[in-house]
Amino acid sequence: MIEIEARKEAASRTARLDAVFAALADPTRRAIIERLSRREARVTEVAEPFHMSLNAVSKHIRVLEASGVVERHRKGRDHILSVNTHSLDEVDGWIERIRCYWEERLDAMERVLRELKKDQTSGSKERKRGSR
Amino acid sequence: MIEIEARKEAASRTARLDAVFAALADPTRRAIIERLSRREARVTEVAEPFHMSLNAVSKHIRVLEASGVVERHRKGRDHILSVNTHSLDEVDGWIERIRCYWEERLDAMERVLRELKKDQTSGSKERKRGSR
Numbered sequence: 001m002i003e004i005e006a007r008k009e010a011a012s013r014t015a016r017l018d019a020v021f022a023a024l025a026d027p028t029r030r031a032i033i034e035r036l037s038r039r040e041a042r043v044t045e046v047a048e049p050f051h052m053s054l055n056a057v058s059k060h061i062r063v064l065e066a067s068g069v070v071e072r073h074r075k076g077r078d079h080i081l082s083v084n085t086h087s088l089d090e091v092d093g094w095i096e097r098i099r100c101y102w103e104e105r106l107d108a109m110e111r112v113l114r115e116l117k118k119d120q121t122s123g124s125k126e127r128k129r130g131s132r
Numbered sequence: 133m134i135e136i137e138a139r140k141e142a143a144s145r146t147a148r149l150d151a152v153f154a155a156l157a158d159p160t161r162r163a164i165i166e167r168l169s170r171r172e173a174r175v176t177e178v179a180e181p182f183h184m185s186l187n188a189v190s191k192h193i194r195v196l197e198a199s200g201v202v203e204r205h206r207k208g209r210d211h212i213l214s215v216n217t218h219s220l221d222e223v224d225g226w227i228e229r230i231r232c233y234w235e236e237r238l239d240a241m242e243r244v245l246r247e248l249k250k251d252q253t254s255g256s257k258e259r260k261r262g263s264r
């Protein structure tokens with residue numbers, strides 16, 4: 001039972017990562033996120049700076065909402081958009097993991113190099129001693 | 133001249149971000165990156181764990197190469213793949229910027245709340261003094 005739950009959780013984490021990375025792969029959507037991370041705003045305010053139809057911007061907003069990066073709530077007649085920064089945590093965590101692997105490899109290589117250098121130094125000392 | 137260069141640089145940075153985020157938006161491609169960040173490997177080694185044709189994996193590898201996340205070099209007859217971790221720096225930087233905006237907003241809200249609280253406290257002291 002626990003294993004099935006864990007597998008489900010891993011599958012939905014994978015789907016979330018897919019959706020967030022895909023949402024971030026567009027300059028208009030990244031600009032919307034930058035705008036909203038400074039201040040929540042109405043859909044029309046978000047659309048204003050872009051040279052495209054409100055409909056086109058709305059499509060981008062729907063992609064952002066589906067990915068969980070942007071949230072919508074109502075304030076009277078207005079639809080207010082805001083960024084859910086926690087949605088970026090998993091993405092951040094994934095990149096961090098890649099960096100960790102990489103750094104472990106660099107550390108391992110450094111250790112090997114240090115050992116080689118030590119062996120070389122003691123080897124040349126041995127040779128010097130032998131030549132006396 | 134400098135402005136044109138700056139605009140070109142911004143445009144290519146945008147294109148790089150688009151390409152890297154799109155490359156990361158697929159579980160097979162993320163698994164390939166995880167694999168390569170531990171150790172560089174031949175194309176056939178990378179393809180091995182996946183239940184798909186070598187051709188399908190090769191397509192994913194080409195997307196990763198086009199985005200700059202994966203690099204290829206030849207060692208004799210073998211094509212060796214490795215991860216270019218610097219390709220993730222810009223992506224990391226972008227997420228970091230969003231977090232900064234967000235934290236600035238939280239700090240500003242906290243300041244306002246503190247001010248409000250201070251005003252309230254001194255206000256209630258004034259009232260107490262007035263009621264004596």
